[in-house]
Amino acid sequence: MSDESREPFKRLFFALNCAPEQRRAIAQWRNALGLNIGRPVPAENFHLTLLFLGTVGMAQIAGVCEAAANVRMPGVPLTVVLDRLEVWRRSGVLLLAPAQAEPQLLQLVYALEQAMLPFGFEDTRREFRPHLTLMRNYRAPVPESATPPEFFLRADRFTLFESHKGRYRALAEWPLVYA
Template sequence: MHAANTEADMRLFIAVPLPQVVSEHIQRWSQEIGKQMLFRKWVHPQDYHITVQFLGDVKSKNVDSILSSLQAAVVKQQTIELSLQGAGVFGLSSAPRVLWAGIAGETEKLGKLQQAVTTAMLPLGFKPEDRPYRPHITVARKYKGGSIAAELINTGPEPVSWTTDKLVLFRTHMHSSPMYEILGEVRFGS
């Protein structure tokens, strides 16, 4: 009789982390907009990030392979200059699913990084999404009412620029706040 594999899956994704100053700009804006727009779930400031690839449920034994493949994917990657710019919603403007902060700067380099990551993850069995890559920072989910502050949304957080030089592998802890744990990071060009 064989022992059942009882190892629990971890829900993982690869992302660009944000410096604290960027998270603070988003948090100030979300507190202001939150007075008018009611969402069921506001993202914890420590959880702000730019998703590069969602991996889904993964066994812990595969984490080292993911990190090794990620490191190989970014060995020639140069730093990327990014900035906060604008905001918007996914879903109907009258009942949005997601409120997000926008990204500007070297977004073409970010798109090429995302392609390099998804290519590196393919041999490990992780398929890229079918939809086009739209980098953003999720701020809130599940709209529940209040006035849609279009002017406030479109303005977005106060602009701030930063240089990104790494990717992180996050684990999701559902129903926790903050809910993302860093399992590892890979620095560009190393």
């Protein structure tokens, strides 16, 4: 085993966080679907992933944070409308997604991808598909809903999260709007 493979690491991703009241509203809506298939994502884990970094060595985290701090977005806070319920069969998830991705959201993701290029993260090459995961191990069609989804995820900052044993912990965050 090389020294490099023994280096301490964290599993990291950038995301837009959900406000507590928004988490509750989404969880209540999901519960009203009456699903008995799959494993519900805990409401405290609701977020919209911007960029999954995967395994990051502890020695790289300061550099990742410095690069993220240089990401600048013009204008106003970001609003993402989560108005589609979808199933991704391959990964077995039930999720909320925007029918149309906001250009500002796509700009933010691109800026983060560019900022992370020097680090050579393999997982950053995935196509960006904005979503908020509701259920894992979900192997059924898209459920019918009496109330169509329409959630407005409003963000004035983006966050670097650590994934550890099924829980997400915010490590750092940066404003989307600079004066």
